[in-house]
Amino acid sequence: MGKLTPELERERVRILKASEDYGLDCFDTIFELINYDQINQIAAYGGFPVRYPHWKFGMEYDHLSKSYEYGLSKIYEMVINNDPCYAYLMEGNMMMDQKLVMAHVYGHCDFFKNNIWFSKTNRKMMDQMANHAVRIRRYIDRYGYDPVENFIDVCMSLENLIDRYSPYVETSIVEKKEDKSPGNPLGLLKVDKGYMREYINPPDFVKAQKDKMMEKLSQKQRFPSSPERDIMKFLIQHAPLEDWQQDVMSIIRDEAYYYAPQGMTKTMNEGWASYWHSTIMTQKILNDSEIIDFADHHAGVMAMAPGGYNPYKVGIELMRDIEDRWNRGRFGREWEQCDDVRERKNWDQKLNRGREKIFEVRRVHNDVTFLDEFLNEDFCVRNKMFVYKFDKKQNRFVIDTRDFKAIKAKLLFMMTNFGQPIIRIEDANFENRGELLLSHMHEGIDMQPDFMTETMKNIFKVWQRPVNLVTAMEGEGHFYRFDGNEFIQKKLEAAPKAESSDGSRK
Amino acid sequence: MSIREDQSRFKDIVKGKVKENFRRFVSHGEMIGKRENEFVKIPLPQIDIPNFRYGPKQQGGVGQGQGEAGQEAGEPGDGKGKAGESPGEHILEVELSLEELADLLGEQLELPKILPKGAKNINSEKTKFNGLAPVGPEGLRNFKQSYKKALKRYITTGTYDPAEPVIIPIRPDFRYKSFKKVVQPQTRAVVIYMMDVSGSMGDEQKEIVRLESFWINTWLKRHYKGLETRFIIHDAAAKEVDEDTFFRTSESGGTLISSAYKLAQQMIEADYPPNDWNIYPFHFSDGDNWSGEDTRLCVKLLKEFFLPQVNVFSYGQVESKYGSGQFLKDLQKEFPGDDRLTLSQVESKDKILDSIKDFLGKGK
Known part of the structure; x- marks a missing residue:
């Protein structure tokens, strides 16, 4: 790894200065100049120079280096959310590309530092990842390569079973205080004079309190007390694991949480960085001879394939749209209610609040809220967006509709939970036999059956008791059970809901 | 560098050397090769760790571009960042050098490296x-x-x-x-291809021979610098032809296999002293010889001339509607378990790879 060349360093200082002038606020950013093989290696390691040994990184590396060597793809830019930020430039790229990448990187850095969804991430992840690697290597030395690798495989199979929003929720440990003296389990009001009893605590109230208590008691028997989405955490805490297994699993979970915000803000983050590289480059940095190459490469990044969703493109267009709307005052009630086409077309209140607005947007939104709030019909039409689906008859993907509502619904669905099914633990003592009951919050799309069964087997390996799952397949509720030897599949009468499990709990 | 260890671990899993139970998660590209300078698909094997995920086809998505409802949307996949989700999307068309192709072939079929004979005899000195x-x-x-x-x-x-x-x-x-x-030991090798072009060999049979000889050439070239190839076609009489003619000629008439063997013998005696050369005769036919007498003559030639002199003599029998397939049986009877002779039966195009493995699997 090398320091920047004096020429690059000069440009870096210029670009940093320009980005600061625009109001970007970054962590210190350290650029390293590395060759293609090193960049492939680091990219395979998810952006870090050191990770624990696992074949999955080898696979990534194999794919990246093959596709680089055959000229199919090339990594231009990589940046790590860390304080200081680390970013990598590839040796031998043309000067214009290096400048573009640096400008893009400063966009990301600003986003990492200021977006609320990144606020809970570990800013010393560089060190943390290295520590993880050391810990896992130590377990390998002690317990052998195969057992540790096999267990990592199991953990990776479960790594999407986390609750991406949990870091932002304050969990209140303090319960509401009630009068719970031993002689008064029902929490009745205090009665000084016997004849007043029926008035102060009327029978209806006593009965209601009794019911409440019974319900609470039954709730307490439930374990977990409310459905748990952070399945990894639950297993770490409650599954019969060895110490080292617990540690390995918490390492994988840690890393999954570290990467989660990047998944939650992909569109915004790339849109923001692209907005800034294009702004900084075209307004401050490019010289005349570079403009054509810049346009070419910028267009390459923004290109959209018909069947593909390009977060760079959608992100930058939305950012520009927001800036434009707030510059011209195209928001708020008056704008929404205006039906006059001509008036709408010429609407300009000269507010010039666009910049300010996008800085605010980059601070508080994630992809779901971003698209929900700012994706509008004009935008979809202008950008020729559509929903596609798989047509069984033609055996190919076809355009389904260009209806705005459908597009928005589909996009939001794709973004929610990172486009993955939501699975919860309903009961860890199912049928009072210590079995695990999972439920899939079915939202119209079935899970892939073979992967589902394999994942259940992996959960069994951790929980070491039978694993049950309620989901839907082809419109019908299904109940699956894996007891360590065989799979049982049953059709359910009613469509699966979270409550359906209560029927079997008595 | 530890990523190399991870990579070789991954390759071992893909090959099934370790973690046998993982093979079911491995998705392979296919290996189809064409001739030089044309595109081939190279395999990018991928192992998917199972997790709870949506089925690929039902999902659909949002795209951008022209088109009316009902028109094709193109394959999904995001242009940037992470690799796609579903197995099989990773097959890329790339151009490969013949050497790489040979390595892939060797890797796929687990072919052993060839040990040249005569390596001791011819040496060249370099400073x-x-x-x-x-x-x-x-x-x-x-x-x-x-x-x-x-x-x-x-x-x-x-x-x-x-x-x-x-x-x-x-x-x-x-x-x-x-x-x-x-x-530096200098190794030289010659491959003599012989093909039956009698009436019973149809186009499909010849296509099989063509494909198979391409792969064999590719593999042998990887091991010998300056590989020479000679081509003989025969029906009732044999003649030497160039490569192009070899694959195009369609003759009719009877079959005397011995005619080809005799011509090959002359060739070897004239140009390729067996002490200096690695010799690989390949003979393809549908197994229909004219007479038992001629077959006996062939057997005699093999026994007395070819087998003691060549690295390995290979006979590939291509299944055809008309051929009786008798020749293979005769050879099997005459040379049971002789590892200087490899016999292979190619029923269809799909079996070409198996047959190549038969031929080259011995590392000779």
Whole structure:
């Protein structure tokens, strides 16, 4: 790894200065100049120079280096959310590309530092990842390569079973205080004079309190007390694991949480960085001879394939749209209610609040809220967006509709939970036999059956008791059970809901 | 670098060397090769760790572009960032060099490296500068090493002064490049392809021979520099042809296999002394010989001439509607378990790879 060349360093200082002038606020950013093989290696390691040994990184590396060597793809830019930020430039790229990448990187850095969804991430992840690697290597030395690798495989199979929003929720440990003296389990009001009893605590109230208590008691028997989405955490805490297994699993979970915000803000983050590289480059940095190459490469990044969703493109267009709307005052009630086409077309209140607005947007939104709030019909039409689906008859993907509502619904669905099914633990003592009951919050799309069964087997390996799952397949509720030897599949009468499990709990 | 370890671990899993139970998660591309300078698909195997995920087809998505409802949307996949989700999307069309193709073939079929015979006989000498000596001609003085020696001497004797870093080398500091004579074994090989072009060999049969001989050539070229190939076609009589004709000719008439063997024998005797050459005769036919007598003659030629002289004699029998397939059976009967002769039956195009493995799997 090398320091920047004096020429690059000069440009870096210029670009940093320009980005600061625009109001970007970054962590210190350290650029390293590395060759293609090193960049492939680091990219395979998810952006870090050191990770624990696992074949999955080898696979990534194999794919990246093959596709680089055959000229199919090339990594231009990589940046790590860390304080200081680390970013990598590839040796031998043309000067214009290096400048573009640096400008893009400063966009990301600003986003990492200021977006609320990144606020809970570990800013010393560089060190943390290295520590993880050391810990896992130590377990390998002690317990052998195969057992540790096999267990990592199991953990990776479960790594999407986390609750991406949990870091932002304050969990209140303090319960509401009630009068719970031993002689008064029902929490009745205090009665000084016997004849007043029926008035102060009327029978209806006593009965209601009794019911409440019974319900609470039954709730307490439930374990977990409310459905748990952070399945990894639950297993770490409650599954019969060895110490080292617990540690390995918490390492994988840690890393999954570290990467989660990047998944939650992909569109915004790339849109923001692209907005800034294009702004900084075209307004401050490019010289005349570079403009054509810049346009070419910028267009390459923004290109959209018909069947593909390009977060760079959608992100930058939305950012520009927001800036434009707030510059011209195209928001708020008056704008929404205006039906006059001509008036709408010429609407300009000269507010010039666009910049300010996008800085605010980059601070508080994630992809779901971003698209929900700012994706509008004009935008979809202008950008020729559509929903596609798989047509069984033609055996190919076809355009389904260009209806705005459908597009928005589909996009939001794709973004929610990172486009993955939501699975919860309903009961860890199912049928009072210590079995695990999972439920899939079915939202119209079935899970892939073979992967589902394999994942259940992996959960069994951790929980070491039978694993049950309620989901839907082809419109019908299904109940699956894996007891360590065989799979049982049953059709359910009613469509699966979270409550359906209560029927079997008595 | 530890990523290399991860990579070789991954490759081992893909090959099924370790973690047998993981094979079901491995998705393979196919291996279809064409001729030089054309595109081939190279496999990018992928292992999917199972997790709870949506089925791929139901999902659909959002795209951008022209088109009416109902029109094709193109394959999904995001242009940037992470690799796609579903297995099988990773097959890329790339151009490969023949050497890489050969390696892929070898890897896929687990072919052993060929041990050339006659390697001892033909050697060539080369000089290689690969060492340092304290004496030598001034023209070969290695400045860098000499300077290092001198610097070392200064430092160890304590006379080095960083403020005035003047280094004056003296005689014992000098180092000279030295060379060695490296003996490189030279290996030469010739492949003699013989093909039955009698009426019973149809186009499909010839296509099989063409494909198979391409792969065999590719593999042998990987092991021998300057591989020579000769082509013989035969029906009732044999003649030598060029490569192009070899694959195009369609004759009719009877079949005398011995005619081809005799011609090959003459070729070897004239041009390829077996002590200096690795010789690989390949014969393809539908197994229909004219007479039992001719078959006996062939067997005699094999026994007395070919098998003692060549690396391995290969006979591939291509299944055809008209052929009786008798020749293969005769050979099997005559040479049970003789590893100088490999026999392979190619029923269809799909079996070409198996057949190549039959031929080259012995590492001879």
